[in-house]
């Protein structure tokens with residue numbers, strides 16, 4: 001009798017299917033303050049940034065938790081555009097003085 005109940009329970013789970021839940025978490029930060037030596041430096045920086053493949057909605061991580069057949073939960077973390085902007089400023093401003101010179105912007109653009 002006990003075995004029959006277990007089999008009935010398993011059959012009920014199979015009949016109803018898997019419970020699946022997906023959660024997407026968006027994370028973003030404030031943009032760092034940066035100045036440009038001149039218009040050309042700013043233009044080169046933004047043009048190079050716009051060519052970055054992961055400029056929009058970069059997926060940072062994906063976590064799957066599941067009990068086969070019964071339960072499945074997926075969490076995805078998506079970083080915002082400001083992460084990429086801040087990273088680009090950090091890469092571009094090589095002497096970290098908060099001012100992107102035309103030379104720094106040119107080197108940054110050529111490296112992209």
Ligand SMILES: [Ca+2]
Pocket residue numbers: 093094095096097098099100101104
């Ligand atoms: Ca600098």
